[in-house]
Amino acid sequence: MKKISVDHLARVEGSGGISATIDGKIISDVKFSIYEGPRLIEKLTIGRTPEEDVSMSPRICAICSVSHKNAVLRAMENALDVKISQKSYLLRELMHMGEFIESHSLHTFYLALPDFLGFPNAIAMASKYEFEVKIALEMKHFGNHIMKTLNGRYIHGENAVIGGFGKYPYREELLQIKARAIHFMPFVFKTVTLFCGIDYPDCPDSPTLYACCEPGDNKFGFWGDEILLSTGKTFPRDEYKKLTNEFVVSHSYAKHSLYQDKPYSVGALARIVNLGERLKGEAGKMYKKHYSSKWKSNPFFHNAARSLEILYSFERIPELVDEILKLQEDTSRVDYSAENGKGTGLVEAPRGLLIHHHEITEKLVSQVDIITPTAQNAEDIERYCHVAAQKLLDEGKEDQIRDRMDIIVRAFDPCISCSAHMAEVKNAPKNNWKIQLEEVTQKGDSAFIGVGNPTLSDDGAGIKLARKLKNAGIQDVLLESEIEQDEDLWTNDSDRPLIFLDAVDFNEDPGKVTLLPLHLIINNISLSHRLLPTISGLINYKKMKNAYVLGIQPDSLQKGNQLSAPVEKAINEIKQLLTDKGDSKEQ
Amino acid sequence: MNKDKLKIGIYELTGCAGCALLILDCEMELIDIFNAADIQSFLMAKSDNIDGELDIALVEGSVTTEKEIEELKDIRERAKVVVAFGLCASVGGIQARFGNKEWKENYKKIYGDIEMTHTKSVQSQPIDAYIDVDLYLPGCPVGKEQFLHFFTRALKGAPPEKYPRPVCVTCKYNENDCLLNKGIPCLGPLTADGCGSVCPNHNLPCQGCWGPAEGANPTSEFFLLKEKSFDIEAIKKRMSNYSGTKLAEFFEQFKKESK
Numbered sequence: 108m109k110k111i112s113v114d115h116l117a118r119v120e121g122s123g124g125i126s127a128t129i130d131g132k133i134i135s136d137v138k139f140s141i142y143e144g145p146r147l148i149e150k151l152t153i154g155r156t157p158e159e160d161v162s163m164s165p166r167i168c169a170i171c172s173v174s175h176k177n178a179v180l181r182a183m184e185n186a187l188d189v190k191i192s193q194k195s196y197l198l199r200e201l202m203h204m205g206e207f208i209e210s211h212s213l214h215t216f217y218l219a220l221p222d223f224l225g226f227p228n229a230i231a232m233a234s235k236y237e238f239e240v241k242i243a244l245e246m247k248h249f250g251n252h253i254m255k256t257l258n259g260r261y262i263h264g265e266n267a268v269i270g271g272f273g274k275y276p277y278r279e280e281l282l283q284i285k286a287r288a289i290h291f292m293p294f295v296f297k298t299v300t301l302f303c304g305i306d307y308p309d310c311p312d313s314p315t316l317y318a319c320c321e322p323g324d325n326k327f328g329f330w331g332d333e334i335l336l337s338t339g340k341t342f343p344r345d346e347y348k349k350l351t352n353e354f355v356v357s358h359s360y361a362k363h364s365l366y367q368d369k370p371y372s373v374g375a376l377a378r379i380v381n382l383g384e385r386l387k388g389e390a391g392k393m394y395k396k397h398y399s400s401k402w403k404s405n406p407f408f409h410n411a412a413r414s415l416e417i418l419y420s421f422e423r424i425p426e427l428v429d430e431i432l433k434l435q436e437d438t439s440r441v442d443y444s445a446e447n448g449k450g451t452g453l454v455e456a457p458r459g460l461l462i463h464h465h466e467i468t469e470k471l472v473s474q475v476d477i478i479t480p481t482a483q484n485a486e487d488i489e490r491y492c493h494v495a496a497q498k499l500l501d502e503g504k505e506d507q508i509r510d511r512m513d514i515i516v517r518a519f520d521p522c523i524s525c526s527a528h529m530a531e532v533k534n535a536p537k538n539n540w541k542i543q544l545e546e547v548t549q550k551g552d553s554a555f556i557g558v559g560n561p562t563l564s565d566d567g568a569g570i571k572l573a574r575k576l577k578n579a580g581i582q583d584v585l586l587e588s589e590i591e592q593d594e595d596l597w598t599n600d601s602d603r604p605l606i607f608l609d610a611v612d613f614n615e616d617p618g619k620v621t622l623l624p625l626h627l628i629i630n631n632i633s634l635s636h637r638l639l640p641t642i643s644g645l646i647n648y649k650k651m652k653n654a655y656v657l658g659i660q661p662d663s664l665q666k667g668n669q670l671s672a673p674v675e676k677a678i679n680e681i682k683q684l685l686t687d688k689g690d691s692k693e694q
Numbered sequence: 695m696n697k698d699k700l701k702i703g704i705y706e707l708t709g710c711a712g713c714a715l716l717i718l719d720c721e722m723e724l725i726d727i728f729n730a731a732d733i734q735s736f737l738m739a740k741s742d743n744i745d746g747e748l749d750i751a752l753v754e755g756s757v758t759t760e761k762e763i764e765e766l767k768d769i770r771e772r773a774k775v776v777v778a779f780g781l782c783a784s785v786g787g788i789q790a791r792f793g794n795k796e797w798k799e800n801y802k803k804i805y806g807d808i809e810m811t812h813t814k815s816v817q818s819q820p821i822d823a824y825i826d827v828d829l830y831l832p833g834c835p836v837g838k839e840q841f842l843h844f845f846t847r848a849l850k851g852a853p854p855e856k857y858p859r860p861v862c863v864t865c866k867y868n869e870n871d872c873l874l875n876k877g878i879p880c881l882g883p884l885t886a887d888g889c890g891s892v893c894p895n896h897n898l899p900c901q902g903c904w905g906p907a908e909g910a911n912p913t914s915e916f917f918l919l920k921e922k923s924f925d926i927e928a929i930k931k932r933m934s935n936y937s938g939t940k941l942a943e944f945f946e947q948f949k950k951e952s953k
Contacts, residue, residue, distance in 0.1 A: 148788075151789065162903070167710060169713075170711065213718065228742065233725060245721065247719075248721035251721070259893070259895070259896050261716070265898055273896035274896040
């Protein structure tokens with residue numbers, strides 16, 4: 108078995124890695140790991156004032172610092188019942204546009220584009236694409252300039268505070284921002300044409316569920332008080348946990364999320380899939396021109412979606428400045444008197460839905476929950492990397508796996524600091540199944556389920572092995588025909604691993620044993636196996652991740668009830684291992 | 695690459711990546727920066743990174759895993775000059791506020807009992823807890839001007855400019871009304887300068903995000919706050935947000951000097 112890995116993902120913010128393990132013809136494992144250590148941010152502000160919390164919690168992430176600022180402010184202002192002025196509201200939206208322009212232009216031109224044009228980095232790209240590189244830098248600079256004007260600094264500005272702003276910007280500064288935004292428009296159109304026109308590689312196609320903020324009033328936008336799913340379902344902001352369901356995984360300091368036990372995606376593509384129809388003006392025209400249903404099932408289109416959002420932001424800025432300047436002068440900061448409360452703030456960070464929940468008890472912060480976009484994307488990143496790696500392996504392009512995974516991870520624009528470097532491909536050691544089986548059975552009392560047809564020679568391996576195990580006195584062994592009777596196996600919340608015993612055609616030497624997570628087998632169409640279609644219906648994604656298939660390579664599937672010699676040998680070996688284990692337990 | 699160019703490596707440990715991002719935020723100077731020096735390693739910006747001998751290593755972020763300790767020691771062996779780049783590398787960052795026991799308790803609250811398979815975590819520490827550091831450039835994040843001054847001087851072989859004064863000095867140059875005189879507890883007197891007094895410029899009290907000030911007699915500043923009857927415990931608590939592991943030492947000096 109072999110492991111392919113990108114230990115330090117380059118051109119992403121923060122440090123993480125992705126690894127895939129190859130066991131013969133199968134990608135047996137894909138892991139997206141965050142190496143950055145834990146900072147325990149949610150605990151750091153407990154006992155501090157709301158103002159200190161607003162200063163500190165955006166420190167989670169530099170590139171999304173304005174999104175974090177707006178999210179924590181929305182949460183605090185909900186908690187403390189603060190109604191900010193219309194001018195403050197619009198200025199915060201303008202500040203948010205600054206971050207989108209800065210982050211999206213950095214990502215699309217500097218981090219992503221070299222992948223599609225074949226350069227190691229953007230500076231090297233400058234030799235051939237000098238114009239694009241330079242103007243994109245100016246665009247990024249413009250985004251930063253907006254953030255500095257509104258929030259006091261490029262990164263971790265402090266001007267936006269509970270109740271509004273420390274100080275409003277000057278009229279001339281806003282007019283200058285409007286003029287520069289208009290000045291960039293020709294290049295913005297080029298950007299959309301470039302990124303919507305790239306012939307993105309197949310990932311391969313795999314649909315997913317998308318989640319984003321519902322901006323309300325049938326508008327496109329970057330915040331709201333509800334969460335909208337691509338199914339049309341919505342959740343009020345305080346019920347965000349119904350979507351996120353965070354859990355800890357052992358290979359990362361970022362928690363993962365599943366919705367109804369399935370992975371989902373957030374980010375630019377989620378917003379364009381869910382809200383693209385609502386785009387007006389030039390962005391609306393470009394959406395109609397370029398968007399197609401294939402965007403929905405290939406994460407590379409995140410880059411195309413980002414370019415549409417750059418256009419949306421540039422169109423929105425002049426409108427915003429006009430609206431702001433029409434408003435009467437008011438005081439920049441509204442006072443508040445509440446001493447207790449809890450509130451949730453939802454915003455779209457450039458890389459997706461960001462949720463802040465803060466609670467205040469007697470003027471001090473008592474509880475904080477922050478859910479970042481990269482943490483929500485982690486499961487889908489692993490899933491897309493797995494399907495893509497398996498497809499390349501099936502096509503005999505093993506040498507391309509590492510780079511492809513690297514690009515897929517990058518397509519999500521992961522912000523690793525806020526979740527927590529990146530691709531690795533490994534080959535498994537010989538007889539790896541023994542080591543793995545040991546690991547799995549240590550997790551809890553495993554249940555073994557024999558699957559197959561004993562009248563088709565080696566296809567009966569699973570059933571015969573199960574019978575042998577039963578006879579040897581091993582507990583919790585079931586046959587295929589018995590599984591639906593044992594409901595407890597499917598419905599309980601225990602961490603008991605389920606191990607299916609089956610003949611699986613890996614196109615390997617007869618008798619070779621491989622232990623694989625069940626979801627890898629079910630998602631792998633090139634494998635022939637007997638696993639019942641009903642299993643997918645019985646089992647949820649989370650449980651599936653704790654279910655495995657101990658697959659034995661058959662020799663013959665002809666009619667007959669004799670096992671071939673290599674398969675017979677393999678099942679005896681497995682039985683031996685499991686009974687030895689049982690014995691040592693009893694001692 | 696030209697042999698005469700300074701070999702520079704930019705490394706990220708645990709933090710918000712803001713100090714590394716700040717280098718990319720020097721948009722108008724970026725191409726010149728890459729041309730003037732031989733940037734050997736900069737994960738955020740490029741894929742073709744080399745881990746060889748270096749003239750200068752800029753290290754951002756604090757040390758929070760065993761893997762990072764090894765990485766950091768390796769960087770020290772390869773680099774002639776190591777710079778603690780930003781607040782996390784200098785004092786451990788906001789994440790270094792907890793004592794060991796408190797850290798363990800909070801870690802458990804978030805991650806439970808799960809055994810991490812990729813690397814073991816340790817309580818957040820500044821990089822000088824593990825290696826010798828030649829220069830500190832604090833700030834959350836480092837100021838752009840601070841970085842560019844340092845970088846251009848380094849190219850010419852000139853010593854770096856230091857900021858041995860509190861935020862108040864720049865704040866006076868900026869002609870801001872003193873917030874302390876209005877009874878607002880501003881951390882300017884105790885906080886290292888380099889940010890351009892950005893918060894008081896916006897009529898907001900300093901949050902202390904450059905960490906404790908060096909030189910320029912912070913002791914007398916401290917006693918001035920006392921005289922003006924600010925709540926010293928509240929000030930200490932707020933200073934602790936951005937002082938990391940260097941907080942105790944900082945307040946200790948006031949005790950000594952007052953005797």
